[in-house]
Amino acid sequence: MRQVLEVHNLSARYGRVEVLWEVDLFVGSKEIVSLVGPNGAGKTSLLRALSGMASSSADVMSFRGKDLRGLSIEQIVDVGIAHVPEGRRLFPGLTVRDNLRLGGWRTHNQDVSRVVELFPKLGQRINQVCGTMSGGEQQMVAIGRGLMGEPDLIMIDELSMGLAPVVVEEIIDVLPDIAASGTSVLLVEQDVDAALTTAERAYVLETGRVVMSGQAGELLADPRIQQAYLGIG
């Protein structure tokens, strides 16, 4: 499989406080990869390091062969990495259409049809202001806004935060279509069962280190994962 994102020996810090150590990670073309782990493990920090929002160092941090080290947030967006942050951060007073169009601003893409195809609900609500939408609909807009830049990788932080399981499922069901259309997905998810069922591969992060990684199906069946994250055994 062709790799899009490749990371070797990444560490990250806030000021002097180190929060990630020796992280190795890759994401393949059209692949869905999940990142799971307890609160405070460093999942958000890893996404922030990859999108240039947290200070990091690495032996390799490259995207489609381009070195990401030292690039600004904007330059990383321009190489094709979208980041859907924890908490979604939409403009609540703007409509769905305008929130989506802001996502396509840098790439001059104002055509919302791909997003509406993936999330038909947004098509019905295209003129509604985002502040009045349900949490699930807002998450669809946040992901849609990320896709508007036509990225090769979309990183989604806490997809399920505050959402009912049925809504989470509805959104997660769209991820394979997103990946198949050429945008790989790096998913941070508290719902480990959902995360491992959807992904091809996964990484388990604990206190700033990757402690397990592999095929998602194998991790789902692993007794250590079942005990620590799924309440089984």
Ligand SMILES: Nc1ncnc2c1ncn2[C@@H]1O[C@H](COP(=O)(O)OP(=O)(O)OP(=O)(O)O)[C@@H](O)[C@H]1O
């Ligand atoms: N802006 C910051 N300044 C200083 N320390 C921070 C900052 N953001 C996060 N940290 C610390 O970095 C560590 C990793 O936090 P991070 O938010 O990356 O974890 P997480 O796995 O995303 O957790 P959660 O599941 O709660 O979202 C924690 O110890 C946290 O206190």
Ligand SMILES: [Mg+2]
């Ligand atoms: Mg987090």
